Amino acid sequence: MARKTMIxxxxxxxxxxxxxxxxxxxxxxxVGFFGGVFRCTQGLQAKYGKTRCFDAPISEAGIVxxxxxxxxxxxxxxxxxxxxxxxxxxxxxxVSEAARLRYRSNGGxxxxxxxxxxxxxxxxxxxxxxxxxxxxxxxxSGLKVVVPSNPHDAKGLLIAAIEDxxxxxxxxxxxxxxxxxxxHHDRPVTPWSKHDLGEVPDGHYxxxxxxxxxxxEGKQLTILAYGTMVYVAEAAAEEHGIDAEIIDLRTLxxxxxxxxxxxxxxxxxxxxxxxxxxxxxxxxELAALVQEHCFYKLEAPVARVTGWDTxxxxxxxxxxxxxxxxxxxxxxxxxxx
Amino acid sequence: MSHDGPLGEFGPLSLHVPEPAVRHGGEPDxxxxxxxxxxxxxRPDVDSNPEDFRDLAFSIIRVLSRxxxxxxxxxxxxxxxxLIEGLRHMMTLRTFDARMQxxxxxxxxxxxxxxxxxxxxxxxFRKALSPGDMNFPTYRQAGLLIADDYPxxxxxxxxxxxxxxPLKGRQLPIMYSSKEHGFFSISGNLATQYIxxxxxxxxxxxxNDTKIAAGxxxxxxxxxxxxxxxLVFASTYKAPVVLNIVNxxxxxxxxxxxxxxxxxxxxxxxxxxxxxxxxxxGNDYLAVYAVAKWAIERARRNLGPTLVEYVTxxxxxxxxxxxxxxxxxxxxxxxxxxxxxxxxxxxxxxGRGVWSEERHKQTEAEILDSxxxxxxxxxxxxxxxxxxxxxxxxxxxxxxxxxPPHLRRQRQEAGV
Ligand SMILES: Cc1ncc(C[n+]2csc(CCOP(=O)(O)OP(=O)(O)O)c2C)c(N)n1
Ligand SMILES: [Mg+2]
Numbered sequence: 001m002a003r004k005t006m007i008x009x010x011x012x013x014x015x016x017x018x019x020x021x022x023x024x025x026x027x028x029x030x031v032g033f034f035g036g037v038f039r040c041t042q043g044l045q046a047k048y049g050k051t052r053c054f055d056a057p058i059s060e061a062g063i064v065x066x067x068x069x070x071x072x073x074x075x076x077x078x079x080x081x082x083x084x085x086x087x088x089x090x091x092x093x094x095v096s097e098a099a100r101l102r103y104r105s106n107g108g109x110x111x112x113x114x115x116x117x118x119x120x121x122x123x124x125x126x127x128x129x130x131x132x133x134x135x136x137x138x139x140x141s142g143l144k145v146v147v148p149s150n151p152h153d154a155k156g157l158l159i160a161a162i163e164d165x166x167x168x169x170x171x172x173x174x175x176x177x178x179x180x181x182x183x184h185h186d187r188p189v190t191p192w193s194k195h196d197l198g199e200v201p202d203g204h205y206x207x208x209x210x211x212x213x214x215x216x217e218g219k220q221l222t223i224l225a226y227g228t229m230v231y232v233a234e235a236a237a238e239e240h241g242i243d244a245e246i247i248d249l250r251t252l253x254x255x256x257x258x259x260x261x262x263x264x265x266x267x268x269x270x271x272x273x274x275x276x277x278x279x280x281x282x283x284x285e286l287a288a289l290v291q292e293h294c295f296y297k298l299e300a301p302v303a304r305v306t307g308w309d310t311x312x313x314x315x316x317x318x319x320x321x322x323x324x325x326x327x328x329x330x331x332x333x334x335x336x337x
Numbered sequence: 338m339s340h341d342g343p344l345g346e347f348g349p350l351s352l353h354v355p356e357p358a359v360r361h362g363g364e365p366d367x368x369x370x371x372x373x374x375x376x377x378x379x380r381p382d383v384d385s386n387p388e389d390f391r392d393l394a395f396s397i398i399r400v401l402s403r404x405x406x407x408x409x410x411x412x413x414x415x416x417x418x419x420l421i422e423g424l425r426h427m428m429t430l431r432t433f434d435a436r437m438q439x440x441x442x443x444x445x446x447x448x449x450x451x452x453x454x455x456x457x458x459x460x461x462f463r464k465a466l467s468p469g470d471m472n473f474p475t476y477r478q479a480g481l482l483i484a485d486d487y488p489x490x491x492x493x494x495x496x497x498x499x500x501x502x503p504l505k506g507r508q509l510p511i512m513y514s515s516k517e518h519g520f521f522s523i524s525g526n527l528a529t530q531y532i533x534x535x536x537x538x539x540x541x542x543x544x545n546d547t548k549i550a551a552g553x554x555x556x557x558x559x560x561x562x563x564x565x566x567x568l569v570f571a572s573t574y575k576a577p578v579v580l581n582i583v584n585x586x587x588x589x590x591x592x593x594x595x596x597x598x599x600x601x602x603x604x605x606x607x608x609x610x611x612x613x614x615x616x617x618x619g620n621d622y623l624a625v626y627a628v629a630k631w632a633i634e635r636a637r638r639n640l641g642p643t644l645v646e647y648v649t650x651x652x653x654x655x656x657x658x659x660x661x662x663x664x665x666x667x668x669x670x671x672x673x674x675x676x677x678x679x680x681x682x683x684x685x686x687x688g689r690g691v692w693s694e695e696r697h698k699q700t701e702a703e704i705l706d707s708x709x710x711x712x713x714x715x716x717x718x719x720x721x722x723x724x725x726x727x728x729x730x731x732x733x734x735x736x737x738x739x740x741p742p743h744l745r746r747q748r749q750e751a752g753v
Contacts, residue, residue, distance in 0.1 A: 033360065034590035034664045051352040055591045057560030057598075058527060086526060089562060124447035124721070126509030128525035279743065308747050310736050314447070315498035315506025315721065319729035319751065 003198040005191070006177045009151035010040045010116075013158035014078060016204050018048050024162060025070065026053045028063055028080030028116075037082055038118060038177060060090035067113045068098050078162050081117040084171060085131045090115070098167040099142030114161045114168045119147070120228050120275050121307075121321055122175035122185065126314035132227075132276035132307070137169045138253045138285065144168045144209055145252040147226040149176060150197035153250055156207030164209060173227035181228055182235035183323035212256035214263070218245035221269035221334050224260060224286050226250065229273045229322070236327035244271075244331065252282055260286070261293045268299040269334045273327055278306040300337030305330045357592035361665055365672035370648075372674055375402040375621075376409020383635050387613035394604035394614035397648055400623035405684035411627040417691045423464065423622050424682045424692075426484040427456035428701060431679065432708045433479070433489060434653075437496055440712070441657045445720035446496050446510045450476050454652030454670065457622040457678035458583055460484045462551070465629035466519065469548045473521045473534035476511055477583065478553055485518045489708065493715035500725030501718040507732070528554055528561035531580065535570045538578035538636070549577040549636040557588020559603055560596040568610040568644070575641035579632040580612070582644065583619065585651035590664040607644030619649030620675040622682045648675065729753040 004012065017024045026041055032055035035042030044053040056063045060081055067077035081087045087094075094115065101111040121130035137145045146161055146168060148154035154172065161168040175181045179189035180197070192198030215230055220242055223233045226249040237244035245263050249256065264270045270290050272283040283304040290302050305322045313320055340349070358366045378398045381390045400412045407413065415423070434451035441449040452459070459480030466472075472481050482492060494501040496510040504514060514522035521537075524530055534552030541548045554564060559582060571578055582603045586593050597603060607614035613635075617628040625647065632643035650673040654661050666672075686692030719725030733740065733748040740748075 029588075030590045032354075037589065037658070050354045050356075054354045055595050057596045058557045058588060058591075059560040059562060061562050062560065088526070126448075126512070126525070127507070128509060278747070308733065308751065309744055310732055311507070313507045313732045314509050315502070315727050316729050316732040319732055319753070 001199055001201050003193040004151045004200040005198070006148070006151045006154050006172070007038055007040050009155040009200045010158055010172065011042060011044070012200065013155040013162070014041065014044060015047070017078070017159060017162045018044065018052060020204065021076065023075045024052075025075055025077050026079070027056045027077070029056055029058055029082045031055060031080050036080060038174065040116070041080065060086055060088070061093055064090035064093040064098065064113070064115060067115070068093060068101065068111055071111045071113045072101070072109050076112050076162060078114040078116065081115060083129050084117040084119040084133050085128045087115070087117055087133065091136070094137070094143070094167070094169070095140050099140050102166065103142060110165060111167045112165050114158070114170050116158075116170045116172060118174035118177075119171040120173040120175055121312055121317060122181060122228065124314060124317055127311045130312040132171075132274065134171055134252055135276060135280060135282045138282055142167065144254065145171070146209060146250065147171045147173065147252060148250060149173065149227050149230045149248050150180065150195075151192050151200050152197050153207050155200055156205050157209065157250065159204060160206040160209050163206070168209070171227070175228050180231045183232040183321065184235065185318055207250070209251045210254040210256055211251065212247050212249045212259040214245060214259070215248045216244065216246040218243040218267070220244060220267060221271060221331065222247060222260075222263040222267045223331070224249060224270065224272045226252065226274070229275060232322070232324055232327055233273055236324040236331055239324060240328040240331055242331050242335065255289075257289060257293065260290065264290050264294040265297045268297050269337075270294070270298070271303045271305065271327070271330050271334050273305045273322060275307050275322065277309045278304060279309050281306055300334050303330050303334050355594040355598075357594065357665070359666055361662055361667070363666055365666045365669040367672055367674050370674055373397055373399065375399040376412065378409070378411070380410035380631070383631055383638065384640055387611070390613065391608055394608055394616060395601055397616050397618050398624050398628055399618040399621055400627060401621045401681050401685055405681065405688045407623055407685060411624060414627050414630060415623060417686075417689065419464070420622070420682065420686055421691065423460060423626070424679065424686060425700065425704065426460040426480065427622070427679050427682065429704050429708070430456045430460060430480050430483045432701075432704050433483065433492070436708050436712055437493070438657065440496070440720070444722065445716070446498065447721055448510045448657055449496065450511055450656045451653045452477055452479065454673070454677065455583065455585055455619065455649045456480055457625050457682070458619045458647045458649060461622045461625035462581070462629045465626055465633050466551065469519070470550065471519050471521060471534070471537050471548065472551045472553065473530040473537070474523060474553045475527075475555055475558070475583070476523055476525070477555070479511065479513070481520055482513060482515065482518055487515060487518045487520075489711040490715050493712055494718055497715060497718070497720045498727065499715070499719030499721075500727060501715070502727055505731040505735070506727030507735070527558040528563040531567040532563050532570060534580070535567050535576045535578050535642075538576040539570070539574050542574070542577055542639070547637065549579065549633060551579045551581060553581045553583065555588060556582060556584040556586070556593040556603055557591055557596045559606065568607065568612060571642035572610040572612050575639070577636040577639060578642045579629070579636055580607070580642055580644045582646045583649065584646050585649050587651050587655070587661075587665070589655045589659060590661075602646060604644055604646035612642050612644050614644040614646070616646045616648060618675055619647030620678040620681060622678055623685070650675065
């Protein structure tokens with residue numbers, strides 16, 4: 001057991017899987033010699049050789065397309081897209097190919113690939129280093145979508161994703177790489193070395209896909225969150241003195257509906273938070289499910305706090321980002337409603 | 338998984354993964370870069386049959402000799418005044434970069450990308466274009482703006498995302514946009530705009546206009562599918578476009594061999610598409626200008642697209658988020674055999690008897706003064722975290738021409 005950053009935890013997961021399974025290969029832009037622009041793959045090429053961890057040409061379509069071909073042969077590629085904002089050239093390969101391969105070949109060919117990518121804002125990265133495109137993937141049948149919120153889960157979920165027989169989109173909230181950012185951008189972030197969830201067990205373990213976790217027990221209302229917004233929600237609830245039950249979804253697809261329904265049925269109120277834009281965001285799916293399954297228990301309308309429906313701006317980052325103040329206001333309103 | 342391929346007579350397969358000649362800690366080595374003598378590469382007529390000069394995709398067109406003389410068939414296009422102007426543009430870009438690099442370190446902006454060593458490419462190319470032509474640049478062609486006298490204050494206000502930022506704080510620093518200066522809005526997503534340049538050029542042809550377009554891409558980004566789509570469209574429709582590839586040897590930490598693969602040069606990519614391709618010394622202002630002029634004339638005469646590879650070297654870090662000492666020798670840029678574009682043009686002008694070390698120093702000081710003055714003015718309108726800012730209202734504007742009701746509601750909710 002040791003404290004690790006989320007970057008180290010993710011690297012550890014790949015390291016363990018490459019060690020255990022000669023079929024696991026890792027590649028992407030700047031991933032080989034340098035170890036990735038966020039250093040998630042640092043040292044893997046030196047340890048496993050350049051045919052198991054290597055630099056790819058700048059072609060996201062190529063990276064995912066090649067991964068699909070390797071998977072069809074029998075390998076288990078875990079590839080990196082440098083930023084989620086650059087995944088779109090690969091979208092066709094993911095949507096039309098990876099997601100449907102098992103279905104259309106009746107299991108003759110399968111696609112056990114993991115596509116990792118840093119996601120989310122908070123680093124003044126403007127419109128090309130800040131996006132949260134999870135809903136573009138949850139809308140696609142055949143994909144699994146994972147968003148870890150801490151080093152412990154990141155390692156366990158990534159191992160589970162690599163071992164999974166189907167394609168997994170693995171979104172890494174880059175603002176969490178070094179600590180649990182709670183939206184208070186004017187304060188230093190606690191490093192993972194000082195946070196319990198920075199405790200990462202050695203060796204192989206999994207956090208199962210499809211299982212949410214309660215980050216905080218509470219009675220007054222339920223907050224559904226994932227990634228960075230888990231900590232923003234915690235800060236907002238605390239600052240407003242609200243006894244919120246906070247659920248970290250961890251896997252968006254398949255979704256742990258049971259945990260959600262159990263909680264909302266208990267509290268009768270539900271606030272959904274995500275960084276991605278509002279319209280057709282994953283919050284819409286969550287709100288619909290909560291309405292379908294908890295309608296008679298609801299005491300207030302289901303609320304959503306999200307990024308605005310604009311491209312992610314540069315200078316106005318903190319006007320855009322749904323920080324603790326906005327989330328807190330929504331929590332207070334949900335209690336009145 | 339087990340190997341269950343047929344037992345063959347050739348033994349097992351193995352994967353080839355290319356490597357640069359040296360990495361950090363090693364001695365820089367460019368012995369594999371074959372550099373022809375200045376003046377030795379012929380200059381075909383603009384309307385000659387591209388089949389007859391396929392070899393130019395594998396050579397390097399150079400004008401400035403080791404002694405700083407302009408030699409060969411590509412020389413003689415620019416007079417003293419134009420050359421001095423070119424020198425000033427490159428010096429301005431370098432000084433601008435140095436100041437903005439420091440401003441980023443001081444926290445006045447979030448991000449910066451410099452051109453160090455590559456100044457000749459965009460500065461000289463701009464001078465070969467005509468008003469009305471359109472560039473589709475990457476983030477490393479600010480010389481197109483500097484050499485077109487775009488106000489430095491405007492550039493800096495964009496970099497600072499301040500109250501005078503022409504892009505209202507929406508876009509990442511250096512992702513400029515200026516229709517008036519023939520500078521298409523930079524996306525940040527690599528290669529997407531190369532094909533748009535071809536489309537723009539096709540439109541000019543559809544409308545029987547006289548304008549041409551220029552697409553820009555880095556060596557690494559030629560791997561994207563959009564690059565190949567661009568070549569197909571340009572070739573099929575003989576679009577009036579110059580397709581520029583700036584080969585600065587590196588794509589962040591990845592050496593150019595990863596994108597180039599088994600093809601000898603990037604220029605050679607054009608040949609398979611039937612697009613004539615030239616390779617040019619990107620650190621030679623005169624050569625860049627001459628080749629740009631040639632390719633632009635070809636487009637303008639409706640003879641079709643030309644692919645141009647500029648052979649240069651990225652002396653600085655990829656961006657302010659990068660540290661190249663982790664992946665290449667620190668002294669590699671000193672060993673780069675094509676030298677420094679500013680030093681080379683300066684020496685040429687001294688050789689011509691129209692420049693001197695003294696005038697150079699004096700010009701350096703003048704330029705620094707003017708860049709600092711622009712910086713003072715820009716900073717008077719704010720920097721990223723201090724002073725005048727674009728408003729949060731600006732964030733909601735410009736998504737559509739007319740703001741739809743849902744956005745108006747959201748703006749209201751935001752209270753701006
Ligand atoms: C579609 C896409 N993928 C990845 C990136 C991340 N990225 C930004 S610059 C860069 C390297 C580009 O290298 P090159 O094309 O050689 O241009 P240079 O930076 O050397 O001028 C990468 C991978 C991006 N911006 N867009
Ligand atoms: Mg490059």
